Amino acid sequence: MYSQKVIDHFMNPRNKGKLKDYDAVGKVGNPVCGDVMYIYIKVKDNRIEDIGWETMGCAAAIATSSMITELAKGKTLEEAEKITKKDIADALDGLPPIKMHCSNLAADGLKKAIENYKNGVKK
């Protein structure tokens, strides 16, 4: 059902946890659907210096949270904003079709975090 990469990121998630000193957070999903993602970013010189996350969800939700940290770290905000659901799925060697929409929330979470950062909203 899942690719080796999804399982690897699920079993050994990268950059997990809330950042102690973050500049903005993007919250997406809903517990009613079973998937909620909080993406935390620390920005320095318009670049994502650090990124962390807290996720309640299935293996795909956790793996995509983990993967986006690898894709976004060090990127400028403009570059990071352009990361799509498909980019994340591709980097994970694909996701089961049913998981593409419900669990692949990380790109939305990051966009929201960047938007909040630009608007000066921390919470």
Next chain:
Amino acid sequence: MIYMDHSATTPVDKRVLEFMLPYFDKKYGNASSLHSMGQEAKKALEEAREKIAKVINADPSEIYFTSGGTESNNFAIKGIAFANKDKGKHIITTKIEHDCVLNTCKWLEKIGFEVTYLDVDRYGLIDSGVLEASLRDDTILVSIMHANNEIGTIQDMEEIGKIVGESNAYLHTDAVQSVTKIPIDVKKMNVDMLSISSHKIFGPKGVGCLYIRKGVKIDPLMHGGGHEGGLRSGTENIAGIAGFGEAMKIGEEERPRTMPRLEKLRDKIIDNVLKIDNTFLNGHPKKRLPINANFSFRFIEGESLVLLLDSRGIEASTGSACSSKSLEPSHVLLAIGLKPEDAHGSLRITLGKDNTEKDVDYLLKVLPEIVSELREMSPFKKDYGEFE
């Protein structure tokens, strides 16, 4: 691996496998043939029928072999609906039936039948007063599962049998999960039909049966050469049926020893798992299958839980939407009143005769670790925050 998903399926018991083997390549006759090998197959077929009938206190002539639980439930419901449509078009079932009952009923609604889906309480029990009030002159069938596959709740079939017995309706029960776990007596339960599946009781997959009380007016789903008294045509799966019969016999013989032992292990699981905070038991505290434990762990999701358990060598299941094809959490957990977010975080453990105390101790060691690992990753720690 430690297998704790026996309500999904079971391995074939070695004695059952031994019993079946000759029927594949040595005694491979067609039970309809007149020659010796055909008659040998016929004998195996009738012996299996006797073994099964004995376990549920039925007459062997009332056992009709099928391909399994799904077919038996389809057969009972559609068979009664088609044969009795002139008498009435109303059917009563519950909201916690297996999908093969619910989807059969939904399909019958599309072709003109009317179905009442009874609510259940927080433990999964129906209200017998509501059942009584729902019965009408045109009710032709009541179908209520004996024990639930997800939460293990056991309905009071004797009481249900009394109520339905006073009406015009036939009573069917899906006993796929309960047979060989708890005593079953079709006469005491006063049921007209009862479904059994072989692969849930350490028998082979692809075989099951429907008990049909003598005199019940039912139509076949399979028309053909007139096998099984004309109610289920198709050359009999002799090896499967022989194995099924043997599995029933062994399962029932060993029940008085196996089930109390498993119940004790199950209680140990429940007592210890409930020590984890923000965790609760789904289903009835007492009226439940001895092999079943079903929990909800708040703030985490069931698929992740099951996959992490699997990675540590334990096989179990969940009622989470993320594990289903429909993206809806378990209809059973929703019917007992769970919020969707808590239904997503459910775990079902179902024990079998090969599980040992050592297995349970290992589960009790790793499960709390995994729950806390997932909760560490979760944005929610004490409540659902802004989502409450």
